[in-house]
Amino acid sequence: MHMEKVKTVAEYTNTGDIFEVLFWVGCAGAFDSRAQKVTQAFAKIMDMAQVKFAVLGDEEKCSGDPARRSGNEFVFQMLALQNIGILNQYKINKIVTTCPHCFNTLKNEYPALGGNYEVVHHTTFIHELLKTGRLIIKSDEEITATMHDSCYLGRVNGIYEDPRQALKRLNVDVKEMKRNKENGLCCGAGGAQMFKEDEPGAKRINQERVEEALGLGVNRIVTNCPFCLTMMTDGIKQQEKQGQVMVYDLAEMILEQNKG
Secondary structure, three states, rough: OOOOOOHHHHHHHHOOOOOEEEOOOHHHHHHOOHHHHHHHHHHHHHHHHOOEEEEEHHOOOOOOOHHOOOOHHHHHHHHHHHHHHHHHOOOOOOEEOOOOHHHHHHHHHOOHHHHOEEEEEEEOOOOOOOOHHHOOOOOOOHHHHHHHHOOOOOOOOOOOHHHHHHHHOOEEOOOOOOOOHOOOOOOOOOOOHHHHHHOOOOOOOOHHHHHHHHHHOOOOEEEHHHHHHHHHHHHHHHHHOOOOOOEEEEEHHHHHHHHO
16 A cells, blocks of 8 residues: 655645644554554554554654653653644644553543644544445454553553454454453553563563463464564464464554454
8 A cells, every 4th residue: 555655744734734633652652563563554544544644753752751750740741831832732632552551641631731623543533434324344354353452542541442443343253361441551661660560579560461362272462562562473473373363453454453
């Protein structure tokens, strides 16, 4: 699939053109090689659905989530106020992001600092595109998958059904782990743990979670967070199951099915 260069908000502003939604890429989506594939997949999906979107490009700073979770409130507010200044300058109304941490921060924490926007996670956005017929995916491939819920999308913001309903629209057989939805288990990266050394313990949390998924006999583990994606992928490697079970973001599942 050929895509034109993604335009920045500044470029849209200079030409007077209008876009539908701002795609907040996030630090992981911009700099982590694995998460970049999710960024590209979601951009292709929006292109397939003829969604006109823009990015901030170099004007996007870290949302500040890692700073706040690790206790550096000063850095959080500094980053947040810089971002809010840019977003308000461009009169941004609607934002979509592939990162639940960015989603939660933009949606629930920026309003206290003057940043009020409609913020949507990409799994909700994708489900809406499928439901309304803007995105049509046809595939006869038989896939069994389990859904690992991100803490910040699930237990913090209560979004469980959108990614599952999107998978079901792809005719994916979704099998639930014993600990799912409201009772789900963290991947081990939340609360800034992603950036810390391991703490003493008998087993890593991601190993515990992957073992639970493998017990279902699925061939896909689907998640919706760049941190979860890394942790679950590492867990699969530790179990030496790379060739048997794939870890995908929902956006990647969409593109995979579209090839069927």
